[in-house]
Amino acid sequence: MTHPKxxxxxxxxxxxxxxxxLAATPEAKLADDGIHPAARPFLWLGAHQVQRGFMxxxxxxxxxxVGTDFLHHRYGYFSWDGTFGxxxxxxxxxxxxxxxxxxxxxxxxSRPENYYGDEDKPDE
Amino acid sequence: xxxxxxxxxxxxxxxxxxxxxxxxxxxWRVRKFIALAGPxxxxxxxxxxxxxxxxxxxxxxxxxLDLEPFRFDGLxxxxxxxxxxxxxxxxxxxxHDHDQVQDAMAAMYGGAAIAAVFxxxxxxxxxxxxxxxxxxxxxxxxxxxxxxxxxxxxxxxxHVGSGILLLIGAVLLQSETGSWAFEHIGLxxxxxxxxxxxxxxxxxxFPFLHSWxxxxxxxxxxxxxxxxxxxxxxxxxxxxxxxxxxxDILIYIGVAMAVFPVFFAVVENDLRRVLSFSLTNQLxxxxxxxxxxxxxxxxxxxxxxxxxxxxxxxxxxSMGAVLxxxxxxxxxxxxxxxxxxxxxxxxxxxxxxxxxxxPFLSAFVTKALILAAVADEGHWIVLGLLIFAxxxxxxxxxxxxxxxxxxxxxxxxxxxxxxxxxxxxxxxxAFLCVFLGINYGWLYxxxxxxxxxxxxxxxxxxGQMQLLLAxxxxxxxxxxxxWYPSEVRLTIxxxxxxxxxxxxxxxxxxxxxxxxxxxxxxxxxxxQIDGAGRALxxxxxxxxxxxxxxxxxxLVGWAAAFLALALxxxxxxx
Numbered sequence: 276m277t278h279p280k281x282x283x284x285x286x287x288x289x290x291x292x293x294x295x296x297l298a299a300t301p302e303a304k305l306a307d308d309g310i311h312p313a314a315r316p317f318l319w320l321g322a323h324q325v326q327r328g329f330m331x332x333x334x335x336x337x338x339x340x341v342g343t344d345f346l347h348h349r350y351g352y353f354s355w356d357g358t359f360g361x362x363x364x365x366x367x368x369x370x371x372x373x374x375x376x377x378x379x380x381x382x383x384x385s386r387p388e389n390y391y392g393d394e395d396k397p398d399e
Numbered sequence: 400x401x402x403x404x405x406x407x408x409x410x411x412x413x414x415x416x417x418x419x420x421x422x423x424x425x426x427w428r429v430r431k432f433i434a435l436a437g438p439x440x441x442x443x444x445x446x447x448x449x450x451x452x453x454x455x456x457x458x459x460x461x462x463x464l465d466l467e468p469f470r471f472d473g474l475x476x477x478x479x480x481x482x483x484x485x486x487x488x489x490x491x492x493x494x495h496d497h498d499q500v501q502d503a504m505a506a507m508y509g510g511a512a513i514a515a516v517f518x519x520x521x522x523x524x525x526x527x528x529x530x531x532x533x534x535x536x537x538x539x540x541x542x543x544x545x546x547x548x549x550x551x552x553x554x555x556x557x558h559v560g561s562g563i564l565l566l567i568g569a570v571l572l573q574s575e576t577g578s579w580a581f582e583h584i585g586l587x588x589x590x591x592x593x594x595x596x597x598x599x600x601x602x603x604x605f606p607f608l609h610s611w612x613x614x615x616x617x618x619x620x621x622x623x624x625x626x627x628x629x630x631x632x633x634x635x636x637x638x639x640x641x642x643x644x645x646x647d648i649l650i651y652i653g654v655a656m657a658v659f660p661v662f663f664a665v666v667e668n669d670l671r672r673v674l675s676f677s678l679t680n681q682l683x684x685x686x687x688x689x690x691x692x693x694x695x696x697x698x699x700x701x702x703x704x705x706x707x708x709x710x711x712x713x714x715x716x717s718m719g720a721v722l723x724x725x726x727x728x729x730x731x732x733x734x735x736x737x738x739x740x741x742x743x744x745x746x747x748x749x750x751x752x753x754x755x756x757x758p759f760l761s762a763f764v765t766k767a768l769i770l771a772a773v774a775d776e777g778h779w780i781v782l783g784l785l786i787f788a789x790x791x792x793x794x795x796x797x798x799x800x801x802x803x804x805x806x807x808x809x810x811x812x813x814x815x816x817x818x819x820x821x822x823x824x825x826x827x828x829a830f831l832c833v834f835l836g837i838n839y840g841w842l843y844x845x846x847x848x849x850x851x852x853x854x855x856x857x858x859x860x861x862g863q864m865q866l867l868l869a870x871x872x873x874x875x876x877x878x879x880x881x882w883y884p885s886e887v888r889l890t891i892x893x894x895x896x897x898x899x900x901x902x903x904x905x906x907x908x909x910x911x912x913x914x915x916x917x918x919x920x921x922x923x924x925x926x927q928i929d930g931a932g933r934a935l936x937x938x939x940x941x942x943x944x945x946x947x948x949x950x951x952x953x954l955v956g957w958a959a960a961f962l963a964l965a966l967x968x969x970x971x972x973x
Contacts, residue, residue, distance in 0.1 A: 308813065309738070309739045309813025309814075309815075310738050310739060310813070311738065311739050311740065311741050311742075311816055313741045313742065314737060314738050314739065314741035317737065317741065318738065320737065320806065321735055321737070321738065321806070321809060326806075327879075329875060330872065330875035330876060330879060333868055333871045333872045333875060334872045334875075336864075336868050337865065337868035337869050337871075337872050340861055340864045340865045340868060341865060343861050344861070347857060349857065349858040349861050349862060350858045351858065351862065352770070352771070352774030352779075352782060353774065353779050353782070355779075356782075356786075356862070357858070360865065361862070361865075362786075362861075362862040362863070362865035362866040362869070363865040363866070363868070363869040364869070365786060365787075365790075365866065365869075366786075366790045366793075366865060366866035366867065366868075366869035366870045366873075367869040367870065367872065367873045369786070369787045369790035369791065369870070370790045370791075370793065370794055370869070370870040370873035370874065371873050371877065373661050373662060373665060373790065373791050373794055374665055374794065374873070374874070374877050374882070374883055374884070375877075375882065376662050376665070377662070377665035377666045377883075377884040378884055380662055380663070380665070380666055381666040381884055381889070381891070384663075384666070384891050384892040384893075385666065385889040385890065385891055385892075386889065386890045386891075386892060387889070387890065388888045388889060388890050389890070390890040390892075391546070391890065
């Protein structure tokens, strides 16, 4: 590539810290420099509690959509996929199966990163 | 030759010409203008051709050969349109990159793919089939690593081989039928049909023939991978839809393609490789559609291709932006990037939502067409497996890509947001993903056959939301209890290693033979090519960008180019 890459991170020394209202909050301190202005209102997405709570929000939403099967019959392509909550349990089990199969699959197929001996070597 | 200019012009020429021009223009500003103007001109030509069902085009009756280089009909026109749109978005995405070789090759590659789609006969198809291989390999090599050099050679061997199978099949078919026309071929045409089928299957990444894709795409350049992901495989899907629609075997091949990559995508650490597995998975849905072969199914496949080029391109673009700014796409090295790359993160989420088929995003409509066609034909096991694969899509493309790159634990990395041109390219693709999910009638009008299908029914929306939300819940739960395989730096052997035992020796033998074939070509043609190659290189690039590529090993590229040139001469001389 003839075009030089941009520096990977901003140098904190060259950038005057703006006096922000958020500066006092722990989140802002945690990610002091290099934060994109557009991302500042969304920093809470990275908070530990939010990431933990995410599971329950999604779980609740899933239950709501399962619950709608009570209120209104959902017609499927066949008889079985129109049954109560079919897509929810099928989706959950499919997903879990795919992920859990990752363990034996990794055992069988994983090798050290430079197994083929050509990683990240420049071509001269 | 005068009739060449009598009818509407083939839009492919606009891109091929743009590529040829760029090969000789050292000034990057002029080149970038041409790179963007080429697709615009192609779109204008596409609009000039006519309305749905038009077969207006030119017809060259060469000496004893009936060739039809420009067949514009219901099937080819939608593929050509999405290729033109992709060419424009890709050129915009690469605006900051001043690599002359990639500029030229990317445009020619896109043009060749469009020309292949418009090919009405097998010889024209073959010529452009090979041209896509020869031009696209430079997008891998220009990454400039040893890994990319070797992967490029493997890629070229597979793809030139695919073309040779196509050529032999076409010659056999012509000797039986007396015609070069590219119409429905079918496997009942015996050996000829099978050879062409396998030739197409290599580029469509059929199981056991797929590994070139996961091998080479993650090793290509930042912009190269995006370009590669747009054309080759979708061109193969077109060829299958044209030649083998309704072949039952495609249903089972397609299901296998949709299912097996989801397991590999879970354990893969390189996110561009995860997307490459995801690509094979998506092609699987399309191949199933072709196997079903009804008008609804072919419509579904065409619609899925159109939507897929956009959302898959979008996902590759977002990972390209990460690679450009951070220098890696290994999940184990990433996390928390939304803090400094919020727009890239947003566009990635839209791409992820589209591929997972959330309501109001493109695949919600397009994938449903294929599933409905499968159900209409009573294939309930196939349907069950495709729904299973859909949960898998949610896992690797819907969650894994955006989560491990932009969220998850904070890696502490604060790279700059992607350059404006990358953001604009991603923005256009993201807009189209949303636009098609809502204004699906616009897409319906482009499909090969008339269609009446309402995607936004109570059952479809609720069923799909149940599937997706339950899958996300499973992800969060497994992550919480520590059952999710954590991202670690590993090389995952490909499926040919995993399934191979009975055919391992065969593969090794094949490998040895192809290696020897390359060596033989090098020995016999080496001297001549070396001299000619250097001369060509100095012509092609005054700044020596090609010249730097030539000295080592890349002789194979020239050998392949000469092979193609020789074949082209024979083709034109007949």
